[in-house]
Amino acid sequence: MDSTLKRINELAKKKKTVGLTPQEQEEQKKLYKIYLGGIRSQFEATLDNVSVKDEKGQVVPFKEAFPKKQG
Numbered sequence: 001m002d003s004t005l006k007r008i009n010e011l012a013k014k015k016k017t018v019g020l021t022p023q024e025q026e027e028q029k030k031l032y033k034i035y036l037g038g039i040r041s042q043f044e045a046t047l048d049n050v051s052v053k054d055e056k057g058q059v060v061p062f063k064e065a066f067p068k069k070q071g
Helices: 002-017 022-048
Strands: 051-053 059-061
Touching: 002 022
Parallel strands: none
Antiparallel strands: 051 059
16 A cells, blocks of 8 residues: 555656656556545444444444445
8 A cells, every 4th residue: 555655646746747648647547546445445444343322322333323325
């Protein structure tokens, strides 16, 4: 993940200074997708370990108390 983030930062700096080639723009999009996927996975894992008290005072896993809305 460190190498991905390092490359993202390199491309971001280059984009601000001299611009990116079409190949670099494509690489940047792919790297962002990989990086954000990792962040989302970490966040999901964190939510798996969080519990809350519901209205009745029972302690339930966060994902049971606040299920994802479909659609």
